[in-house]
Amino acid sequence: MAAKTDHAQLAEGILERVGGAENVDSAFHCATRLRMHLKDSTAADQQAVGELPGVLTVVEAGGQFQVVIGDEVGKVHQALVRHLPEGEPSQKQEQEPDSAGEKWNLFEQFIQMISAIITPIIWPLAGAGLFKAFLVLFTTLGLLDPEGTTHLILDAASDAIFYFLPLFLAVTAAKRFGADQFIAMAIAGALVYPNLVEAQQAGESVTFSGIPVVLMDYSASVIPILVATWLLGHLERLLDKILHSSIRNFTKPLIALLVMVPLILMTVGPITTFAAQGMAGGITWLFDVAPWLGGMIMGGIWQILVIFGLHWGFVPIFLSDLGSVGHVVMLAPLMPAVLAQGAATLAVFLRTRSAARRQVAGSASLSGLLAGVTEPSIYGVNLPLKKPLYFGVVGGAIGGAISALGGSASTSFVFPSFLAFPAFLEVGSFTLLVVGVAVAMVISFTLTYFWVDREADPSESAASVTGPPVDQPAPQPQRSSVVTGGSPAVGSGSSGAGRVRSAEPGVVEIHAPFLGRLIELSSVGDKAFASGALGDGVGIVPESDGVVSPVEGTVVSVASSGHAYGIKTAEGVEILIHIGIDTVQLKGLHFSPAVSQGDHVDIGQQLAAVDFDAVSEAGYDITTVLTVTNSDSLTDVVAEGAGEAVPGAVIITVTP
Structure with missing residues (x-):
């Protein structure tokens, strides 16, 4: 596009030549072209659109009227959607062909979505995880006073991105779902608002217009803000359609916050909390009748529960057991569960030939093994590659069963990691706990090392440097x-x-x-x-x-x-x-x-x-x-x- 091309003028010219704004059913853009679904394709003058200054060519394919513009297509698109009666169908994503959709695995789509949303913040997560691992190590070795203000400041620096993870995800999810990123951040901020967090921790009764609200801890959660941002995108498009442009700028955020914050607190919180409590109750019963089975399930699903935020439902049980009997049996299977994921990430670090993947896996495995901080491992390595996550689950399940057989229990509330072993010395068989962890790590490491793609071939790398004669x-x-x-x-x-x-x-x-x-x-x-x-x-x-x-x-x-x-x-x-x-x-x-x-x-x-x-x-x-x-x-x-x-x-x- 010529440098002097007026984006607004070009957008108006395109609309005029495709039959007007009322003839556009939806519009979006890819890297180089404006794509429109027209209600009546015969009303569009393809030659006239192609002759507009700034238009490279016009293509009609796949039921779309495609105007090829180049790098400036985003700006033209923004100008064009302001004239559309449906508000901003720019955010409307195209529907996949039914035949293709039938072949897709929903879980794979979920993994792909999570990976794409979290990828932009993987490096800060990895760096903070490594920071946290060293902080835990120095504290354990007595090099840093856990009650001192130095520790307080360093803990804030290393933990903030995890605690406020919903705010970071609000930005990337908003881009993914076509929502306003600042409104999404405001919703995320409400979920971790200090007064609400304090009310949840104190067990206070909370209502909204007389309707009971079941609070949960949204810090470090992933799914609630993704659900909220997805719904926000749909709500915004509805508001764009019905609100007049003279009041839209301030009424849309007002209505979105008024609707979305109570909605999420009254739906996601209770659903997550009740689901977690139900699972916790069932697993607690299994520990009473068949400890090995309870340990197997706990060790296998723990990291999955963390992904969905369901693990918080187990914390009250942990604290209750610690206060009543002085130890927590259900913490033992978490040791192999967490360390198995760390071992799988370590295998990726040693095996992959992808420099970018190796950098993430190196720090992520260290933070997972030393501090029990598995977010960098899960979201940066294991979940995107899928197999390491699966192998970690298998290892965690088998190791969890072994550790539960010995009746191992923690005498303090700890994050499962290598540095947490001393907490398990007093109750149950410490030997079986060590064996369970070792088995879990060997299984996940070995399966990952030999069954996960290396992501590059050495002969290809050599060819890229020297080439054939x-x-x-x-x-x-x-x-x-x-x-x-x-x-x-x-x-x-x-x-x-x-x-x-x-x-x-x-x-x-x-x-x-x-x-x-x-x-x-x-x-x-x-x-x-x-x-x-x-x-x-x-x-x-x-x-x-x-x-x-x-x-x-x-x-x-x-x-x-x-x-x-x-x-x-x-x-x-x-x-x-x-x-x-x-x-x-x-x-x-x-x-x-x-x-x-x-x-x-x-x-x-x-x-x-x-x-x-x-x-x-x-x-x-x-x-x-x-x-x-x-x-x-x-x-x-x-x-x-x-x-x-x-x-x-x-x-x-x-x-x-």
Whole structure:
């Protein structure tokens, strides 16, 4: 789009030529194009829209009227939805084809959603978890007074992100569900508001307009704020539809807070509390009649309960047992449950070849094993990879049964971790507790180490650095797991998809983002890309399940669905990596972004983990398009022809 193009004027021009705002049923945008569902497609003048300044081309496909605009599409979209009678259908997500939807596993969709929402805050979680682990270690070794003000300040610094986790999740969830992030944060703030927390801890009776409210501890919770933000998105769109624009700005937040805060407190709290109490009562009964079975269930499901916030229902039982009999039997199975997840994360750390995953797993495993802080492990490693979580559950269940058989119990209220072992010395068989923990860790570590994908292949990494001999074709690549690779050696490259040559001075080389088969841009099954409207480039049919950065530069855009990434190099070359055709309609399913807007990336650094097989099975073309979006302003852009490519091989050469 030309720099002087007026976004509002362009939006009005588009609406006028598609039959007016009343002819638009819904509108949203992906990385480069404005997508509209029109009530009457015959009323739209495709040629007239295509001639508007700032429009690259127009495509009608999949029941959508697609106006290709480029990087400025978000601003045009914002201007356009202000004129729509339905308020802001920009936030309305496209519906997946029924056939594709039937193939999706609901639990996998849930995992994908949780991972996508938590990914942006994984590094702060990992850092705070490591901070907390060292704080616990220093306190246990007597190097830090737990009653001193130094400890108080350090504890606040390490624990704040966990305690106020709902506020952080409100921001990322709002982006995911199309809600106002500040209204979502206000709702999250109400859930952890000090007066409500104090009332809950004191067991005070709370009502709202005479209706009893069952409070729960929402600190460090995940599900309640996700539910609240999802509902908020729907409520906002309804309010946008019925509120007049002259009062909408202040009445929408007012109504949203008035409705959502009491609603969540009166629904999520009671449901979670009653469910937790019911499960706690049942497991307590099992401990009386069959301790090993109670221990197995407790050790197996504990981390799942933590994810859903149901674990808080067990805390009163722990405290009651501690006060009445002086020890807590139900804490023993939690030792193998927690340490099994830490061991699974440690296995990922030792096994993976993904540098980004290794960094998260290293600190996360340490915080989980030393301090019992498993959030970084669960949300940063085990849950996204799924198998480590499952293996941790298996190990925790078996280890929990063994520890319960010995009647092990804690004489103080502790967070399960390596540093908590002394609390179990006085009651029951300490030996069986140690055996249970050891068995749990060995099971989860071993299964994870040998059964979880390594996320990169060493031969691929080697190829990205050295490549095959000059003038010899690259070997046929095999399907592999996620490729993250490393940066190619300085001066490496290829004169073809898999050949090596020296980099020329003043030339920007764009490398293959994964193992794949190159096809000419004109052969890509999308008219907008095939026509070159979005710049010169290539199509790549993937043969591996990960996408790495093809250049060094700054991430300037990341699609909320994780299917498209924009990168700008220091030389001003603007790259678009669009994963699959029309994959925006998957709404993030099967995509796990590893970077955020504003990040600096190196060649070979992971941009996203993608399950291409699942995307293909859902009915989408997995051809990935890599284009230089500002080709017209550059001296020369030369793309390689059809052939094979490996990570690190040069597939596009640009002269700025």
